[in-house]
Amino acid sequence: MAVSTRPPAHRPQSGPAASQRRGRPARHQDDGRAGYVFLSPWLLGLAAVTAIPMLLSLYLSFTNYDVLSSFSEADWVGLDNYRKMFTDDPAFWHAVRVTLVFALIGTPLKLGAALGVAMLLNRSFRGAGLFRGLFYLPSLLGGSVAVAMIWRSIFDRSGAFNAFLSWFGIEGKAWVNDPSTALGTLILLAVWQFGAPMVIFLAGLKQVPNELYEAAEVDGASSVRKFLSVTLPMLSPVIFFNLVLETIHGFQGFTSAFVLSGGTGGPVDSTLMYTLQLYLKGFANFEMGYASAMAWVFLITIGLVTVVLFRTGRFWVHYSDGDD
Amino acid sequence: MTAPRLMRGLMAAVIALPLALLGACGGDDNSSSDGKTELTFFWWGGEARAKLTEQALALYTQKHPDVTFKTTWQANQGYFDKLATLTAGSDAPDIFQIDDNYLAEYATRNVTLDLTSYKDSGKVDVSKFPEGLWKYGVVDNKLAGLAMGENTQGLVFNKTKLEAAKQELPKTGISWADFITWAQKAGAATKIPGTQDPSADYKAFWVWLRQNGKDLYNGNQLAFTKDDVQKWFELWKGARDTKATPTADVIHEGNATDITKQLVVTNKALTSWVWANQMPDIQKNTKDELAVVAYPGDPSAQWARASMYFSVYRGSKDKDKAVDVINFLANDPEAAKILGTDRGLPSNLDNRTAVAATVTDPAMKASIALEDELVKKFGPAPSVPPKGHSTVKSELIKAAEAAQFGTATPDKAAEQFFAAAQAAVAG
Numbered sequence: 001m002a003v004s005t006r007p008p009a010h011r012p013q014s015g016p017a018a019s020q021r022r023g024r025p026a027r028h029q030d031d032g033r034a035g036y037v038f039l040s041p042w043l044l045g046l047a048a049v050t051a052i053p054m055l056l057s058l059y060l061s062f063t064n065y066d067v068l069s070s071f072s073e074a075d076w077v078g079l080d081n082y083r084k085m086f087t088d089d090p091a092f093w094h095a096v097r098v099t100l101v102f103a104l105i106g107t108p109l110k111l112g113a114a115l116g117v118a119m120l121l122n123r124s125f126r127g128a129g130l131f132r133g134l135f136y137l138p139s140l141l142g143g144s145v146a147v148a149m150i151w152r153s154i155f156d157r158s159g160a161f162n163a164f165l166s167w168f169g170i171e172g173k174a175w176v177n178d179p180s181t182a183l184g185t186l187i188l189l190a191v192w193q194f195g196a197p198m199v200i201f202l203a204g205l206k207q208v209p210n211e212l213y214e215a216a217e218v219d220g221a222s223s224v225r226k227f228l229s230v231t232l233p234m235l236s237p238v239i240f241f242n243l244v245l246e247t248i249h250g251f252q253g254f255t256s257a258f259v260l261s262g263g264t265g266g267p268v269d270s271t272l273m274y275t276l277q278l279y280l281k282g283f284a285n286f287e288m289g290y291a292s293a294m295a296w297v298f299l300i301t302i303g304l305v306t307v308v309l310f311r312t313g314r315f316w317v318h319y320s321d322g323d324d
Numbered sequence: 325m326t327a328p329r330l331m332r333g334l335m336a337a338v339i340a341l342p343l344a345l346l347g348a349c350g351g352d353d354n355s356s357s358d359g360k361t362e363l364t365f366f367w368w369g370g371e372a373r374a375k376l377t378e379q380a381l382a383l384y385t386q387k388h389p390d391v392t393f394k395t396t397w398q399a400n401q402g403y404f405d406k407l408a409t410l411t412a413g414s415d416a417p418d419i420f421q422i423d424d425n426y427l428a429e430y431a432t433r434n435v436t437l438d439l440t441s442y443k444d445s446g447k448v449d450v451s452k453f454p455e456g457l458w459k460y461g462v463v464d465n466k467l468a469g470l471a472m473g474e475n476t477q478g479l480v481f482n483k484t485k486l487e488a489a490k491q492e493l494p495k496t497g498i499s500w501a502d503f504i505t506w507a508q509k510a511g512a513a514t515k516i517p518g519t520q521d522p523s524a525d526y527k528a529f530w531v532w533l534r535q536n537g538k539d540l541y542n543g544n545q546l547a548f549t550k551d552d553v554q555k556w557f558e559l560w561k562g563a564r565d566t567k568a569t570p571t572a573d574v575i576h577e578g579n580a581t582d583i584t585k586q587l588v589v590t591n592k593a594l595t596s597w598v599w600a601n602q603m604p605d606i607q608k609n610t611k612d613e614l615a616v617v618a619y620p621g622d623p624s625a626q627w628a629r630a631s632m633y634f635s636v637y638r639g640s641k642d643k644d645k646a647v648d649v650i651n652f653l654a655n656d657p658e659a660a661k662i663l664g665t666d667r668g669l670p671s672n673l674d675n676r677t678a679v680a681a682t683v684t685d686p687a688m689k690a691s692i693a694l695e696d697e698l699v700k701k702f703g704p705a706p707s708v709p710p711k712g713h714s715t716v717k718s719e720l721i722k723a724a725e726a727a728q729f730g731t732a733t734p735d736k737a738a739e740q741f742f743a744a745a746q747a748a749v750a751g
Contacts, residue, residue: 067408068433157574174573177580179729262580263401264718267573268725283405285715285748286429288412 061293066286074289081293092294094269095277098183102273103250106187110250111242114194118201119231132202139195148189148259152176155185176260179270186271189256197242204238205231236317244309251302254279274298361642363649365395366410367421368403373666380659384652391645400582411435411637418640419650422469423632427461428711430635431468437636437643439467447644448651452672456705460630463708469633470650473668476626476702477527477619478600478694480588482516484612489513494595496618496697500532500559503620507568510594520578520587521569522597523560524724526717532556534625534703544710544749550742557727557734564728569593572728579721584609600691601631601668607687614687616694623698627705631668669695715748 036043056071061081065074085092121132141147154160155175162172175181212230221229232239254275257265265272265280278298282291367377374397381393396417398406404426410416411430422430430436439461442448448470450458461469481494491510494503507518522528530540539547563569570578570592578587583602587593589609598606600616607614618626634650636643653659660675665688670676680692709716723741726732732740 066433067412068430068435070412070414156577173571174577177573177576179725179731264580264721266580266721266725267576268722268729268731280718283408284718286408 057292057295060289061296063289064287065289065292067282067288068286077289081290082297084290085293085297091269091272091277095265095272095274098270098272099251099253099274101183102187102190102253103247106190106253107243107246107250109187110191110194110246111197111239113191114197114242115201115235115239117194118198118205121198122202122205132199136195136199139193139198145255145259148256151185151189151256152260177267179266179268182260182267182270186253186256186260190250190253197246200238200242201235204235208234233318237319240309240313240317244306247305247309248302251298251305359390361391361645363391363393363419363640363642363646364417365393365419365649366407366417367395367397368400369397369421369666370399373397376663376666380653380662381649383656383659383662384649388648391649414639416637416639418637418642418646419634420637421472421632422635424460424630424708425714425717427469427633427635427708428463428713431463431466432711434638435635436466436468437638437640437647439470439636439647440465442647442651443467447647449655450671452655452674454628454671454673456702457628457630457671460628460705460708461633469630469635470654471630471632471671472634472654473601473631473665474628474671474695475599475601475631475668475691476629476695476698477531478598478603478616478691479595479619480586480598480603480606480614480616481595482588482591482610482612483615485514485516485591485594486510493615494617494620496623496694498620500620504559504563504566504568507563507595508566511568514594516591517570517574517593518568519563519595520593520597521560521564521575521724521728523557523727524575524579524721525597526720527599528597528619529553529556529720530706531619531625532621534706535621539706540716541706541710541713541749543707546742546745546749550738553723553738553741554734557724557738560724561727561734572725572730575728576725579725588614599629599631600694601665603691604685604687614690616690618694618698624701624703626698627702628699629705630671665692710749712748712751716745719744719748 060071060074062076062078063074064077064080065071117135121128121135138147156162157172157174157177161175165172173181175185208231212234213226216226216230252275253273257271257273257276258279261267261271261276263276263280265276274294275298278291278294281294282288365377365381367373369377374395377397378395381395385392407416407420407422416435422436427436439448443450443458448467450470453471454474457471457474458467461467461471479494483493486493489510491513492506494506498506503519509518511518526540533539533548533552536552538549538552541547560569564572569575570587574587574592577585577590578593578596583598583605586596586598586606588596589606591610591612596606597619603614603616634653636646636650640646653663654670655672655675657675657678660670660672660679661682663670664679665683669692670679683689683692719741723732723737723744726740727734727737
């Protein structure tokens, strides 16, 4: 797989004198080629681990491929997988519903928590740095299996959360093991990992010019008014950025659901997220063709949601370029 | 018609490109220019099993210096994902461990080597195996795996707690109704629910079906009706109503977690429904003394089940040598001594007698005693579960839990499971 650095045939013709004579344009061309050479490991990686598998999965989504056989044994079934998904698979629609609930409830709560805490931390007080670090910590750990396991034990029947409730004489239950509350604990876990958007909000808050607040104060604005009329508009590009990113994250929720339900989406499918159902179809039911089709529908849906967010962004995101 | 053909052409190019690149990088690492063979070997299990397996393989290399092994092992979780991925890439290990949840999936897709001709020529020796046991590796008339151990269904109970509360201990042969009454009484006396609710447990359901003259499967079809499922769910609804079992959220814990978190271990129930050879693993995780009997009802509905198999990959470059290795692991007395009862009671009855005589672990002794007691009563083994079995299992959990949490009546839940199970075995 050796990559030749440069076609050597060129060299003899263009000695130092020749390249000098041809001057800048030739040099520029040379640099471009060198750039691609240096990029080649990344380009190869992109092709081998992203582009080719994606095309492959697009192909497989039109077949009945079962994972265990070789690709050549997969039969072309046209749009059957897609047809079955939309018309004949209640589990698919169930997974869509669960994911929508997770993303549509979890994302705003998470952004709200992130903004709230960012505003609290956007003051100078002793140990501010420590607090910022502590609040950021969960999102560093958040995606990991370990945190999901801890979450499981906290919301278990004999877990810390119920011990806390028992102080008030409330008898809890195994929250992660009950279909009516399991998804709620997952949403809570996602909200708790608000550190990443919080840090971005903090950076955004630092950018809001103090003069605006001072001017608002002179006009006698209340703090609520200041928040609505100064902070939010000035912060809107950052809010927009976080909203897009976290919405996509929300749709992709997998690890916590996988770990908390032991890889089943249970109890009674209450945590059967879209990506989990996709995984189960591919690896537990040996319907990789179908799972590939699900993956493409997922990709297109997230693309559409992002486009819609960008469209609506025109109406509420304000970019101040400094000269207005 | 042309669109698929065009796509296929494109795909062939797309697939061929990276393969060619990869091929250029690595040589043929299995090349036997020096007469040596390296076989890849993959299993699931814990550290103890890894040690024993490595030792047994080292013994093989000692006797056949031309064969060495490249071993990989991991916990049960994720094992079959990895095996499927390796198989998809035509890179499956030469020898791999498998169980009856997946044997048919792999065998019907021709991943496993058919061992029939090796058996006929004596290169795979099953003459010392109980007949039902090696036949439990036959899928579509092909011997897809060699049973590496035997086990059977076992009802494990907490002897310490029951004796402390002066409660009767469950016995093999107790009827289902009596068992549930006992569980309710023992639960009231000990303040720990008497039994895990096994309505989501396919093996309990299976034994119960066989006692009622039915079965889980008949070839590639379901051998029970929707009404049977409903009766099964209603039986346990009754048990839950009398508080013989824990509440639904706790039952789910037992369904969802691995064997070391079974309710009998975590003290959330006095009995759990397991495989008898799991006794040592369970016992290790609790200070209380456990004991094991057969599932309720007529014990002749239970059978000698192959706890797991070794299979040879059909695409292996050294099939004959790989086959010789699994034959060695199953039949060689020295290898059997090393492997012990880690994968169940040795399949080879001579080895089993020798190994059983040296077992010291009381939990394993209890498991062997149960097997010895039942071996005379065992009914004929059912055929190995068909393709779709793993889906049937998860659908049963889903439906049973819907009934447990009350989100569906036993009637509705049974209907839902029956339809899903039918689709799973047909698909």
